[in-house]
Amino acid sequence: MKKLLAGSAIALLATAGTAFAGGHAISACLITKTDTNPFFVKMKEGATAKAEELGIELKSFAGKVDGDHETQVQAIETCILDGAKGILITASDTSSIVPAVQQARDAGLLVIALDTPLEPIDAADATFATDNYLAGKLIGEWARAKLGDAAESAKIATLDLNVSQPTVDVLRNQGFLDGFGIDLADPNVIGDEEDPRIVGSDVTDGNEEGGRRAMENLLAVDPTINVVHTINEPAAAGAYEALKAVGRENDVLIVSVDGGCPGVDNVAEGVIGATSQQYPLLMASLGIEAIKKWADEGVKPEPTPGKDFFDTGVALVTDEAVDGVESISVAEGKDLCWG
Secondary structure, X not given: OOOOOHHHHHHHHHHOEEEOOOOOOOXXXXXXXXXXXXXXXXXXHHHHHHXXXXXXXXXXXXXXOOOOHHHHXXXXXXXXXXXXOEEEEOOOOOOOOHHHHHHHHHOOOEEEEEOOOOOOHHHOOEEEEOOHHHHHHHHXXXXXXXXXXXXXXXXXXXXXXXXXXXXXHHHHHXXXXXXXXXXXXXXXXXXXOOOOOEEEEEEOOOOHHHHHHHHHHHHHHOOOOOEEEEOOHHHHXXXXXXXXXXXXXXXXXXXXXXXXXXXXXXHHOOOOOEEEEOOHHHHHHHHHHHHHHHHHHOOOOOOOOOOOOXXXXXXXXXXXXXXXXXOEOHHHHHHHOOO
């Protein structure tokens, strides 16, 4: 790994968002993929509120777009130079970020991955996340049950995150396909399955414009697509607009992951059939608590028993419950949503 770039780190620090009070002995950093996605906005809110409660100085950083790896590396450098006690990060490139994370850990910082496990997962001191494979599997099982016998002749499109295939992307994609009854080839790779029901996959960068573009591309491959898995709800909203443009919005089943309030509203309105809800505020607030404990006691957080990460929970949200797949209603989802 290159040596610390003091100039770029200082420049980044000058533009970083902060929530602090002078004189605090403990500081922490939050590094997200973007500062526009409602998921990361809520994550920042959770971290900020908990930091203020515990008297921790919090500095927040974000990539310019999803996939902006270099900005995240620069943010880690800044946090090291600034003497932070810990870093919470949702990595854009889960393997390439590892050397920078190791440098932070070598400097004595506690590094916790939020939502997106690093590759390997133990490259971070801990991971607080949704069980993303389960989140994908729930919507896959629901879609398969919803279609019934027609699932055997489905035409499936997967709208994924980006070409680097970060862990969160792979876990949701492979979980969905598993739940739908697709035989996985390598469960660590998107797109190597041989099931003829899969039309193809495209990337969205996790935003609405990307979802629209990816859906248009895949409809050009096969205009009869009738099942769409999306990495998140902004991508689902974009996919819906592309389908609406060709008059297919009412005969394609869209499923997604997030559980933000706009996404839950889209479930209520029939844009999305079902979504797996996750809890970013909880992830971030627990992460700040863990940094405080590390600073005070030198104790690292423990994973959920039987898992290699701390599971912050997931629930399937739909008003069209199916047998054999546990779910909560849209009304319940609205009580728990964010954004």
